[in-house]
Amino acid sequence: MRPHHSLLTAAAVSGLLLVTACGSADPAGSGRPGGLNTPDLKAPTALGEAEGEVNLIAWAGYVEDGSNDPKTDWVTAFEKQTGCQVNAKTAATSDEMVSLMKTGAYDAVSASGDASLRLIASGDAAPVNTALVPNYADVFAGLKNKDWNSVKGVAYGIPHGRGANLLMYDTEKVKPAPDSWSAVFDEASAHSGKVTAYDSPIYLADAALYLKATKPELGIQNPYALDQKQFDASVSLLKEQNKHIGEYWSDYLKEISAFKSGDSVVGTSWQVIANLAEAEGAKTAAVLPKEGSTGWSDTWMVSAKAKHPTCAYKWLDWIVSPKTNAQVAEYFGEAPANAKSCAETADKNHCATFHATDEAYWKQVHFWTTPIEQCLDGRTDARCVPYAKWVQAWNEIKG
Amino acid sequence: MTTLSPSPQAAGTGGAAGPDRPPGPARRLAGLLHRRPRLRLAALLTAPLLWLVLAYLGSLAALFLSAFWTTDSFTSEVVRIWSSRNFEELVGSPVYRTVALRTVGVALAVTGLCALIAFPLAFYTARVAPPRRRPLFVVALLMPLWAGYLVKVYAWRLILSEGGPLDWALRPFGLSGPGYGLTATVLVLTYLWLPYMALPIHTALVQLPDSLLHASADLGARAGRTFVSVVLPMVWPAVAAGSVFTFSLSLGDYITVQIVGGKTQLIGNLVYSNVTLNLPLAAALGTVPVAVIVVYLLAVRRSGALRSL
Numbered sequence: 001m002r003p004h005h006s007l008l009t010a011a012a013v014s015g016l017l018l019v020t021a022c023g024s025a026d027p028a029g030s031g032r033p034g035g036l037n038t039p040d041l042k043a044p045t046a047l048g049e050a051e052g053e054v055n056l057i058a059w060a061g062y063v064e065d066g067s068n069d070p071k072t073d074w075v076t077a078f079e080k081q082t083g084c085q086v087n088a089k090t091a092a093t094s095d096e097m098v099s100l101m102k103t104g105a106y107d108a109v110s111a112s113g114d115a116s117l118r119l120i121a122s123g124d125a126a127p128v129n130t131a132l133v134p135n136y137a138d139v140f141a142g143l144k145n146k147d148w149n150s151v152k153g154v155a156y157g158i159p160h161g162r163g164a165n166l167l168m169y170d171t172e173k174v175k176p177a178p179d180s181w182s183a184v185f186d187e188a189s190a191h192s193g194k195v196t197a198y199d200s201p202i203y204l205a206d207a208a209l210y211l212k213a214t215k216p217e218l219g220i221q222n223p224y225a226l227d228q229k230q231f232d233a234s235v236s237l238l239k240e241q242n243k244h245i246g247e248y249w250s251d252y253l254k255e256i257s258a259f260k261s262g263d264s265v266v267g268t269s270w271q272v273i274a275n276l277a278e279a280e281g282a283k284t285a286a287v288l289p290k291e292g293s294t295g296w297s298d299t300w301m302v303s304a305k306a307k308h309p310t311c312a313y314k315w316l317d318w319i320v321s322p323k324t325n326a327q328v329a330e331y332f333g334e335a336p337a338n339a340k341s342c343a344e345t346a347d348k349n350h351c352a353t354f355h356a357t358d359e360a361y362w363k364q365v366h367f368w369t370t371p372i373e374q375c376l377d378g379r380t381d382a383r384c385v386p387y388a389k390w391v392q393a394w395n396e397i398k399g
Numbered sequence: 400m401t402t403l404s405p406s407p408q409a410a411g412t413g414g415a416a417g418p419d420r421p422p423g424p425a426r427r428l429a430g431l432l433h434r435r436p437r438l439r440l441a442a443l444l445t446a447p448l449l450w451l452v453l454a455y456l457g458s459l460a461a462l463f464l465s466a467f468w469t470t471d472s473f474t475s476e477v478v479r480i481w482s483s484r485n486f487e488e489l490v491g492s493p494v495y496r497t498v499a500l501r502t503v504g505v506a507l508a509v510t511g512l513c514a515l516i517a518f519p520l521a522f523y524t525a526r527v528a529p530p531r532r533r534p535l536f537v538v539a540l541l542m543p544l545w546a547g548y549l550v551k552v553y554a555w556r557l558i559l560s561e562g563g564p565l566d567w568a569l570r571p572f573g574l575s576g577p578g579y580g581l582t583a584t585v586l587v588l589t590y591l592w593l594p595y596m597a598l599p600i601h602t603a604l605v606q607l608p609d610s611l612l613h614a615s616a617d618l619g620a621r622a623g624r625t626f627v628s629v630v631l632p633m634v635w636p637a638v639a640a641g642s643v644f645t646f647s648l649s650l651g652d653y654i655t656v657q658i659v660g661g662k663t664q665l666i667g668n669l670v671y672s673n674v675t676l677n678l679p680l681a682a683a684l685g686t687v688p689v690a691v692i693v694v695y696l697l698a699v700r701r702s703g704a705l706r707s708l
Contacts, residue, residue: 099675
């Protein structure tokens with residue numbers, strides 16, 4: 001027994017030494033102070049030959065090659081036209097997208113606003129030369145050079161489209177039809193145990209948005225710029241809500257199954273989930289509540305370590321081309337980014353339904369943005385709670 | 400090798416060497432190994448030890464080390480500055496304590512339930528069932544291992560759903576299913592890990608000599624007495640071995656609880672939700688199950704169950 005033990009101990013110690021040696025050999029000082037000091041990366045000035053393939057990270061429903069639904073396919077034509085074979089990886093959350101991008105194995109990503117700034121700051125996403133994306137010219141002005149897709153006037157991606165986080169409810173069990181987020185906050189007890197919410201720290205902004213309307217004394221201007229007091233109020237609202245939550249969702253298939261079986265009857269959703277749930281026979285409807293809502297505006301970004309940059313740029317141009325952008329927007333249930341797409345949709349009312357050209361409507365939607373210490377609403381007399389603290393608070397809320 | 404060749408020349412070099420011929424390389428190597436037992440041991444153990452040290456202990460050490468780093472609060476990049484902040488947070492924050500205790504509770508409950516269910520099942524398959532049918536029953540016992548993990552858990556999601564099969568089955572008794580939550584998690588984990596408990600107990604019961612049971616009966620012990628004084632002490636090490644599987648597997652699980660656990664969080668979920676944003680904190684959280692398992696193994700060892708394995 002004794003020699004066996006000493007052998008194991010020796011093995012453990014040598015393993016530890018080895019790892020320590022490796023750790024200290026790594027270049028130190030990768031720590032960068034917070035704020036937006038962007039790494040020095042250059043956008044390409046010209047494109048080369050197509051590399052034959054492109055690796056994408058995307059939200060479900062953004063890169064469809066007909067395997068989910070033979071009628072829904074905008075990848076095959078792209079592959080034929082450019083010779084770039086598309087390999088797509090579907091990510092469920094923004095955090096997953098960030099970690100996948102860090103691997104360096106992907107060329108482009110459809111990043112939401114709560115991921116894009118992090119990707120820029122960490123040097124994982126490169127600036128994009130919009131001159132190499134001809135269709136960028138037709139993108140709505142309201143989507144260009146925003147907080148979540150550019151830094152100091154330099155574009156870091158191509159806008160894909162935009163949409164709102166909606167309130168979905170079971171039309172048979174939730175009566176009268178709700179028109180306010182109070183259905184999942186102050187009045188959540190009416191459906192205790194069957195309320196659902198999006199499982200991500202960014203969901204704190206939904207609570208902040210509700211407090212903005214119902215507790216004006218807190219002075220919330222922007223749900224992504226919360227000082228400590230506003231933040232604490234949002235956290236306690238969500239802790240109260242937690243008592244009535246049945247389950248949190250991040251996998252959209254899980255939410256569809258919960259609404260179909262009746263395990264969830266009211267909660268946050270996306271238009272695409274509402275469409276799919278209805279198509280599968282669930283008695284559901286989705287509304288944009290009167291308080292407005294949070295939303296997303298996704299950006300196709302190119303990896304700083306892209307191995308197939310030409311194909312990535314070709315994909316960026318393809319996804320915002322009028323016809324393709326119309327197809328994606330209709331399938332996913334969002335407003336297209338390209339103004340010319342409205343003429344290409346199968347349902348001629350699509351752009352009207354999704355308020356594609358209605359800038360007043362989008363004023364009510366607060367697009368996901370990564371919270372940072374410098375308050376995004378322009379306050380200089382307060383320090384805001386950064387995203388890392390949101391993550392911590394989210395763990396505490398779930399308990 | 401040349402030894403397989405029937406030609407006399409090859410047989411001469413590889414096989415029984417004549418006194419006038421120098422021995423072949425294989426022979427010389429064999430001779431060397433025979434003279435130097437340490438070299439023999441090194442050749443035998445180098446590859447597995449490299450695996451053990453580099454891949455196995457190395458990853459554990461890397462985990463423990465990175466738990467002492469911090470992250471840039473904005474980009475989530477790991478900053479390699481030594482700090483024990485993560486562990487202070489782990490101990491100081493009530494949410495991590497609660498979740499850790501909940502996780503250990505779930506693992507203990509699953510282990511207890513598995514033992515309770517597996518024992519009678521294994522007793523039947525090992526000692527009561529007609530010997531010809533025993534292999535069939537063992538296969539049936541292990542059948543759940545044939546299907547994919549996710550398939551089984553999603554099946555349970557349907558079984559436990561509102562108005563699902565379980566609700567339907569319980570309705571005549573005026574009851575309803577537990578719904579998604581902690582109970583559902585324990586139930587599904589018990590289902591998942593049951594074979595890992597049942598198989599060792601079955602094997603131990605098969606090996607239990609009939610003569611001991613007869614002797615016990617001859618000395619006047621009733622069934623209960625025989626069970627407590629003869630069967631249980633003999634099978635106890637197998638229960639302990641099975642419990643190590645069920646306990647450690649439950650301790651690390653985070654997928655089942657995501658699918659059927661409702662809003663329940665276990666340690667695995669905290670690790671998962673932090674791994675992309677705060678790797679060092681995730682690593683610190685990851686050391687908790689390791690520590691718990693070490694304590695558990697020490698406790699099992701103290702009970703003497705490992706000695707007779």
